[in-house]
Amino acid sequence: PCPVPGSGWACRAVLADGHQRTVRRVAWSPCGQFLASASFDGTTCVWRRHEHGFEVVATLEGHENEVKSVAWAPSGSLLATCSRDKSVWVWEVDEEEQEFECVSVLSAHSQDVKHVVWHPSQELLASASYDDTVRLYREDEDDWVCCATLEGHTSTVWAVAWERSGQRLVSCSDDRTLRVWQRNEGHGGGSEHSWQCVCTLSGYHGRSIYDVAWCHLTGAVATACGDDAVRVFEEVSPVSQKEQDLEDFPIFPDFSPGLTLHCSASVRSTSVEAEPSLRKSPSVSFSRHMSRMARAVFPVSFRE
Amino acid sequence: MAARFSGVLQLTDLDDFIAPSQECIKPVKVDKKPGKAAAKIRIEADGSYFQVNQDGEAQKLEKAKITLNDCLACSGCITSAESVLVSQQSHGELCKVLALNKAAAAHEQKLVVVSVSPQSRASLAARCKLGLLETAQKLTTFLKGLGKCVHHVFDTTFSRNFSLLESQQEFVRRFQRQAEDKKALPMLASACPGWICYAEKTHGSFIIPHISTTKSPQQVMGSLVKGYFAEQQHLPPDRIYHVTVMPCYDKKLEASRPDFFNQEYQTRDVDCVITTGEVLKLLEQEGVSLSDVDPSPLDTMLGGAAEELSSHRGGGSGGFLEHVFIHAARELFGIHGASIHYRPLKNKDFQEVTLERDGQVLLHFALAYGFRNIQNLVQKLKRGKCPYHYVEVMACPSGCLNGGGQIKLEGESSKEELQQVERLYESLRAEVPEENQAVRELYEHWLGGWGSDRALQVLHTQYHAVERASSALSIKW
Numbered sequence: 001p002c003p004v005p006g007s008g009w010a011c012r013a014v015l016a017d018g019h020q021r022t023v024r025r026v027a028w029s030p031c032g033q034f035l036a037s038a039s040f041d042g043t044t045c046v047w048r049r050h051e052h053g054f055e056v057v058a059t060l061e062g063h064e065n066e067v068k069s070v071a072w073a074p075s076g077s078l079l080a081t082c083s084r085d086k087s088v089w090v091w092e093v094d095e096e097e098q099e100f101e102c103v104s105v106l107s108a109h110s111q112d113v114k115h116v117v118w119h120p121s122q123e124l125l126a127s128a129s130y131d132d133t134v135r136l137y138r139e140d141e142d143d144w145v146c147c148a149t150l151e152g153h154t155s156t157v158w159a160v161a162w163e164r165s166g167q168r169l170v171s172c173s174d175d176r177t178l179r180v181w182q183r184n185e186g187h188g189g190g191s192e193h194s195w196q197c198v199c200t201l202s203g204y205h206g207r208s209i210y211d212v213a214w215c216h217l218t219g220a221v222a223t224a225c226g227d228d229a230v231r232v233f234e235e236v237s238p239v240s241q242k243e244q245d246l247e248d249f250p251i252f253p254d255f256s257p258g259l260t261l262h263c264s265a266s267v268r269s270t271s272v273e274a275e276p277s278l279r280k281s282p283s284v285s286f287s288r289h290m291s292r293m294a295r296a297v298f299p300v301s302f303r304e
Numbered sequence: 305m306a307a308r309f310s311g312v313l314q315l316t317d318l319d320d321f322i323a324p325s326q327e328c329i330k331p332v333k334v335d336k337k338p339g340k341a342a343a344k345i346r347i348e349a350d351g352s353y354f355q356v357n358q359d360g361e362a363q364k365l366e367k368a369k370i371t372l373n374d375c376l377a378c379s380g381c382i383t384s385a386e387s388v389l390v391s392q393q394s395h396g397e398l399c400k401v402l403a404l405n406k407a408a409a410a411h412e413q414k415l416v417v418v419s420v421s422p423q424s425r426a427s428l429a430a431r432c433k434l435g436l437l438e439t440a441q442k443l444t445t446f447l448k449g450l451g452k453c454v455h456h457v458f459d460t461t462f463s464r465n466f467s468l469l470e471s472q473q474e475f476v477r478r479f480q481r482q483a484e485d486k487k488a489l490p491m492l493a494s495a496c497p498g499w500i501c502y503a504e505k506t507h508g509s510f511i512i513p514h515i516s517t518t519k520s521p522q523q524v525m526g527s528l529v530k531g532y533f534a535e536q537q538h539l540p541p542d543r544i545y546h547v548t549v550m551p552c553y554d555k556k557l558e559a560s561r562p563d564f565f566n567q568e569y570q571t572r573d574v575d576c577v578i579t580t581g582e583v584l585k586l587l588e589q590e591g592v593s594l595s596d597v598d599p600s601p602l603d604t605m606l607g608g609a610a611e612e613l614s615s616h617r618g619g620g621s622g623g624f625l626e627h628v629f630i631h632a633a634r635e636l637f638g639i640h641g642a643s644i645h646y647r648p649l650k651n652k653d654f655q656e657v658t659l660e661r662d663g664q665v666l667l668h669f670a671l672a673y674g675f676r677n678i679q680n681l682v683q684k685l686k687r688g689k690c691p692y693h694y695v696e697v698m699a700c701p702s703g704c705l706n707g708g709g710q711i712k713l714e715g716e717s718s719k720e721e722l723q724q725v726e727r728l729y730e731s732l733r734a735e736v737p738e739e740n741q742a743v744r745e746l747y748e749h750w751l752g753g754w755g756s757d758r759a760l761q762v763l764h765t766q767y768h769a770v771e772r773a774s775s776a777l778s779i780k781w
Contacts (some may be wrong), residue, residue, distance in 0.1 A: 024781075062679045064506075068781075103652070142651035143701075217731045220738075 013053045018045040019281045030076040039069040044081050046100065057102045059279045060091055073118045078103070080125050082113035088127045088137065090144050095122075104144035108135050119166045120216070130158035134171050134181070136195070150181050158209065164216035168198075172209035172223055177202040178233070204231060224235060254297045332435035335500060395582040395589075398547060402451025405709045406546065414545040415537060418447050419458045422613075423551040424580040425618055426729040427710040430721065431584065432594040436728055437613055441599030443583075447600035448600065456533075456603045460548065461615060463525035463736040465483065465624060466746075470518040470763050473755065475694055479636060487513035490685070490692045493624045495520040497558035499678065507682055508769030514685070517764040521622065522548050522555055527762050528574025530566065532750050533605055551576050551707030554699065561763050566652055579709025586780030606742045610682060615732035620725075625657065625669050625696040627737070632694075633659050637666050646671070649683055653677050653701050656692075663670035667696045674701035705729060 019039035019069045019150045035047040035054065042063050047054040064085035071080050079091040079100065088106040093099075111130035117127055125137040125144075134150040134157055155174035168182045179198040207226030212222050221233040339579045343357045345365075352620040353365040360593040365759035404412055420443065444457040471493070478488040494500060494516040519527070525548065530541040537544075548555065557562070559574035566573065578586075587594060601609035618626030627645055633642035639659065646655040649670075654677040670692045672681045678697060684690040700706050705725050712721070737743060 061683065100682075102676045103650070105675045105679065 015045075015047060015054055017055055018059075019043065021066075024067065027070050027072055030074055032250070033269070034072075036079060038067040039224070040066040040069060041046050042083070044070050044079075054146045057098060060089075060100055060102075060107075062089065063087070064101060067114060069115045069117075071118050071125075073123055074121055075123065078123060080116040080118065080127075082116045082127055084112040086111055086113060086117055086129075087133075088113055088125070090125070090137070091112070098188055106137055106144055106146060108137075108146035108149070108224045109133065114156065117160050117162065120162050120164060121166055121273065126160045126162070128160045130156045132157060132173070134160055134169075134176075134208055148193070148195050150179075150195055150197065152179055152200070153177065156208075159211045160194075160212040161212045163214050163219070169241075170214055172212035174208040175203045176207065176209060177208065177210060178204075178221070178223060204233075205229075210300060228250060228256065330746075337438075343441065358729065381765065395465050395488060395586050398491060398576055398578055399451065399586075399589075401545065401576070402453055406451055406453045413453070414468070415456075415539060416451075416454045416545045417456045417458065417529050417533070417548065418448075418454055418547045418549065419460050419463070419522075419529065420549040421460045421522070421551060421704075422464075422615060423704045423707065423710070423731065424583065424724050424731075425459075426705065427551065427580045428583065428594065429456065429728050430725045431711045436596055436732060438599060439594065440602055440613055442594050442597040443601040443776075444602060445597050446590075446594065450586065450590075458529070458603055458605060459610075460521045460611070461613070462605060462740075462742070463528055464521035464616060465735075465740050465743045466528075466763055467518055467521045467622070467738045468624065468627040469615065470759075471516055472628050474516055474518055474629045475632055476635050479632065488696075490514055490690055491516055491628075491694045493694075493696045493698075494518055494617060494765075495622055496554070496698045496700075496704075498554040499550070500699045501554070501557060502699070504767055508592070508771075510686070511682065512554065512767045515767055519765050520558065522550065522558060522577075523573060523765065524763060526559070526564060528605060530571065530573050532746060540569055541566055542569040543573050544571075546573065547576045547578065548574050549580065549583055550709060551580055551704050552700065552709045553579060554708075571756045578709075580711050581709050584711050587733055592692045596724050604742065606745065606768050613732050614735040614748045615729065616737070617734040619671075619700045619703060620729050621673070621703035625671055625694065627693050629657060629659065629669055632667055637661065639666075650680075651677070652717075657777070667694075668692050669696075671698075672695045673698045673703050675699065726761065 002267045006038055006119055018037060019041050023037050023039045025038040027038075028034070029036070033049055035046055035049065035058070037043045037047065042061070044060040044063075044067055044069060044190045045056050046058040047056045060079070060081065063083040065082065067081050068084065069082050072078070073080070077093050079093075080088060081091070086109050088109070089102055090104045090106070091100040092100050092103045095204040109127065109129040109131050113127050113129045115128040116125060123139060127135050127137070130157055131133070131191070132151070134153075135146050136148040136150070137144050138147050138298050139145075140147075147169065150171070153171065153173040153175050157171050157173045166183075167223045170178055170180050174177050177203040180200075180201075181195045182198045183193045185193065185197055187193055205225045205227060206229075207223050209223050211224035212221060213223075219235060223231045223233070225231065235287065237256045332590060343355050345357050346354045346362065354362040355365050402416065405416065408414075419439045420440070425436060425443070428443065429436050432439065434442070440459070448454045464547050468611055476492050478485075482488045487580050492499075492503075492511070492514045495518075498518070502517065503515060526546060530544055531547045533541045533543050534544050548559070550556075558578040559577045564573045565571075587746060602613075604610050605775050616623040616627070618624065629644060630642055632637040637659070639661070642659055644657050646657055648655045653671070653673035657667075657669045657671075658665050668691055670681075672678055678699070681695060681697070683692065696703065700708065702722060706722055710725070711716075747754050747759065751762060
């Protein structure tokens with residue numbers, strides 16, 4: 001029988017023997033049958049679920065030190081891990097051997113890599129690092145290459161999230177800003193894309209931003225911040241007709257403005273500073289989708 | 305700085321600075337007398353430390369010293385040593401040494417020998433748009449003109465003959481004892497120092513028994529120059545300054561290994577390694593275009609000039625797989641002139657070769673270049689799923705011709721450049737090591753015969769697992 005949402009949670013398994021140090025990240029495979037766990041002990045375990053629990057099907061070794069993140073590609077046949085050893089590894093499932101083999105070791109970053117996340121539909125990988133950059137990787141002939149470096153943040157980039165369409169991604173940083181990056185179509189016949197920062201949100205967060213999530217249903221962006229607040233950002237079309245060079249953004253029909261934080265974007269990069277008056281607003285209203293999501297996390301508040 | 309070493313070495317914990325939270329893990333051995341628990345430390349005005357124990361007795365404490373050799377291949381903070389190392393072994397340092405040597409008194413002057421690798425030569429030839437023989441001859445003139453005190457220029461293709469012969473023999477011995485010795489096979493090639501440093505640090509005592517004990521061509525040359533050649537010149541080893549020209553920076557680390565340091569004469573078998581790129585810098589520094597230089601006859605170690613250049617079959621990383629394969633096919637199975645067909649696996653840097661007879665696989669060899677393939681190989685080995693008898697392991701994708709110290713050509717894609725260098729490299733006649741007269745002579749007259757104890761001692765080395773003590777690092781999320 002389907003569990004009724006909100007009726008409670010039961011602990012089904014405690015997997016205590018897989019790692020020797022902090023488990024930093026977990027990720028379900030797209031098919032739901034496998035769970036990957038990344039640990040400070042330098043390994044990534046892949047667990048398979050079966051009737052009576054979970055068992056380890058593979059332990060991915062090779063990183064020199066703490067593994068910070070693990071992510072499954074949408075196809076389910078590739079896994080990415082990243083570590084303080086500055087590298088990003090791509091692993092492939094070997095169907096025959098039921099094993100994972102290292103397909104590429106990418107040492108493009110110059111510092112600790114904090115987060116890796118796959119494009120929602122393509123085999124394109126993004127990584128965020130202590131070296132203040134986001135890098136993108138794709139397969140090229142028989143190896144993986146870093147195909148773009150997104151520079152702009154002035155401190156550690158903690159996390160990255162893709163928009164549902166995969167045309168944009170958002171990064172959050174120790175520098176207290178969010179940056180939205182957009183892919184430009186390449187010139188000529190090449191498959192190379194270039195990426196541009198189309199929006200910088202600064203002045204909203206009081207401390208480092210540790211995590212960001214881009215909702216694939218509603219397009220809203222939520223952030224986790226060291227100033228104890230969760231913030232939610234949405235895009236709106238401009239109220240004022242005076243703004244030029246603006247592109248259309250998808251708007252949900254039942255979205256009611258209430259308090260919204262402008263993210264105006266243009267082909268040229270823009271910075272947005274929160275106006276002082278907006279920072280003090282006591283009330284926030286959300287669309288139907290939004291409020292369900294908001295209830296599921298924590299109450300949103302804005303610091304004075 | 306760290307970016308210039310091979311990818312395999314880069315991964316092994318190279319930091320730009322010794323971060324405050326990272327400690328040097330090299331234990332410092334200080335003779336300590338067992339004593340009472342409590343003692344005070346007193347710092348004198350001149351900065352020296354005295355330990356004052358309870359009876360008031362003061363004992364001067366030695367300063368903890370870490371030498372460059374201690375630092376090497378330690379998993380703590382190699383890069384700080386690396387920058388010292390690189391400056392000690394750069395072309396700038398070479399010029400200084402040569403200048404000092406020129407100015408030194410006659411009885412103190414050193415004989416300077418430069419050994420050039422065939423990979424470096426091919427890279428230079430491609431860059432200067434010359435043929436290989438011309439490049440070798442003009443390079444000889446140029447190097448001998450440096451500081452006006454370089455006396456001999458050799459080709460490490462010569463010493464490679466020894467590495468190949470010893471590797472072949474070693475494989476046959478290992479194959480024959482595989483029943484009693486579970487660690488005999490697979491045998492893993494040892495010519496690549498990037499691979500060796502990585503193996504010692506990361507997999508230690510698990511993998512070391514599998515690594516061939518045969519010295520690399522660079523180090524065999526070191527033993528020959530400071531051993532045989534020194535004797536021929538009636539000089540002690542420390543009166544020779546031996547420089548090698550190599551396609552990568554990892555070779556600098558190899559030259560600095562304690563195992564290649566002659567304790568008796570306090571001299572290294574290879575004093576200084578410069579990369580192909582550094583030779584180019586020297587040419588630029590001297591305002592010389594290699595094509596304008598007059599050719600000189602090529603030196604050989606046994607005297608007399610070489611008429612032509614030669615190479616070995618099996619690709620730009622030395623040809624270890626092919627030589628071991630052909631020799632093993634003959635010695636172990638009586639199959640002469642075995643043909644070699646490469647079967648690429650997951651990627652072009654991972655290829656297999658098999659020897660079959662009547663449907664049975666007699667030999668199963670592989671090439672594994674680049675870090676990801678080394679990773680997969682070692683993981684298979686750890687799980688007991690490695691099907692190979694021998695693997696030619698190299699740290700750089702595409703092998704030594706693509707080493708980190710090679711010259712980057714302009715105006716072409718890196719793939720095309722590499723193909724050009726490969727074409728040049730492979731244009732030479734391949735010789736069979738067993739048929740090289742000079743090699744046979746050296747074995748007989750200097751090494752005490754084929755397979756002798758002395759040959760084993762001079763041409764082989766050993767490896768050391770590096771203990772990784774867990775250091776008190778602060779956790780970073």
